[in-house]
Amino acid sequence: VAAPPPSDLGPAEALRRNEALAANFWELRRRADIYYAYSYIHSYIQEPFTTLLPEHVFNCALFLWNILASSGFSAQPVQALLAQVQGGPEAEAAYLEKVRAEAAQGSAQQSRGHLKEVPLGISRVYILYALAKQAQSLGACRLARTAYDKLQVLRVPPSWQHQIDLACLAIRSKPYSDQDDLLPVCNWCMTTNPLLRSNLDACTNCGHPFIRTFLGFDILPLVEFQPDTDIALEEAQSLIAQEPNARKSQNSDGWHESTRGGAEVMSLSEGPMPGDEAGTDLFVQKMLDAASYFVPGEPYQPVRIDRETLVEL
Ligand SMILES: [Zn+2]
Structure with missing residues (x-):
């Protein structure tokens, strides 16, 4: 009230x-x-x-x-x-x-x-x-x-x-x-943290908060992100809801073709593998890029991501 x-x-x-x-x-x-x-x-x-x-x-x-x-x-x-x-x-x-x-x-x-x-x-x-x-x-x-x-x-x-x-x-x-x-490892900058941290339970290197589950207070593997400033909330939500491009173009029978080292390769993938898709790669790339530009001691800022990455989520 x-x-x-x-x-x-x-x-x-x-x-x-x-x-x-x-x-x-x-x-x-x-x-x-x-x-x-x-x-x-x-x-x-x-x-x-x-x-x-x-x-x-x-x-x-x-x-x-x-x-x-x-x-x-x-x-x-x-x-x-x-x-x-x-x-x-x-x-x-x-x-x-x-x-x-x-x-x-x-x-x-x-x-x-x-x-x-x-x-x-x-x-x-x-x-x-x-x-x-x-x-x-x-x-x-x-x-x-x-x-x-x-x-x-x-x-x-x-x-x-x-x-x-x-x-x-x-x-x-x-x-x-x-x-x-x-010892907890920060999910963003991959720094191993000490157990005692007097900074409101955040990473001592980058300041990313450790997000805990209320079922046992374990640390969840989550990274906070923020859409670029020119993306409105509704647009960001609809972009996230969209089917990622990489998954759409995949053949439904699980076989996919690619060229590796000049040779055409046909491989059988057993469904989408977590961490193996272009979608997660794009976000992980953005995340690691941001972490490497981070200057210790600066106030914490969530990862900024663009439209392309939002679609891939
Ligand atoms: Zn960190």
């Missing part, structure tokens, strides 16, 4: 209002994701039995920690986030003022090395404890050691203290490294 935009807004102010609303939306959505992931951690810790897979708990805890430790994450209450859309113009003005003041204050606080706030009802100790335990059993010893070290400076339930102290000692006998197959 959005409040109608105040009528006396100038274009610049209207733009700022829209930006604030969009930022609010992402913040609220992130908050919903966090509470959903946390529900698994909470039941893993609180319930006597768990049916959750170790990887599931590990991914949930890692996702939560990467988001909550990020400087881009703000732990302001949901009511404050909703105030802008649900209140009148005064609420909106007050909200904008507050956000600006908090942003200035927040950066000052972080430079002093304070722990960030977490949203209401979420326990940092639960997340770290689940993360440490699962990391240890999955072979991410370096991560487990970091998590236990962080737990040492937090207040934990007295009944856990002994166990944590023991585990903290035991983990020191393990190699200070993580199992290679646990």
Whole structure:
């Protein structure tokens, strides 16, 4: 239920209002994701039995920690986030003022090395404890050691203290490294990322967000793209819906002819193979081109693709 935009807004102010609303939306959505992931951690810790897979708990805890430790994450209450859309113009003005003041204050606080706030009802100790335990059993010893070290400076339930102290000692006998197959690889720039990343769960090299499935919080092999600026939304949608040219021209019996090295070759292909078509090639090409032009440290931009590539999708 959005409040109608105040009528006396100038274009610049209207733009700022829209930006604030969009930022609010992402913040609220992130908050919903966090509470959903946390529900698994909470039941893993609180319930006597768990049916959750170790990887599931590990991914949930890692996702939560990467988001909550990020400087881009703000732990302001949901009511404050909703105030802008649900209140009148005064609420909106007050909200904008507050956000600006908090942003200035927040950066000052972080430079002093304070722990960030977490949203209401979420326990940092639960997340770290689940993360440490699962990391240890999955072979991410370096991560487990970091998590236990962080737990040492937090207040934990007295009944856990002994166990944590023991585990903290035991983990020191393990190699200070993580199992290679646990390290996430960015789907865009193919960089192997560390497990802990305090940049809102994105690639440390190119900034592409890791997109997780809500079924186990695994990372999905997805790459974000944006149609070129001169392509309207409707046109882009109809282009994507179109049958790719390469597939249309293929013979229906599975045989296709080609010339390779001056000789005519006839080959039998067993249906369309994923990753083997001209369509995916065009997108992969665009994606890798964009990744190679990327300058580390620049703000993240999704891959731009043209009409030709959209048709091939
Ligand atoms: Zn990347």
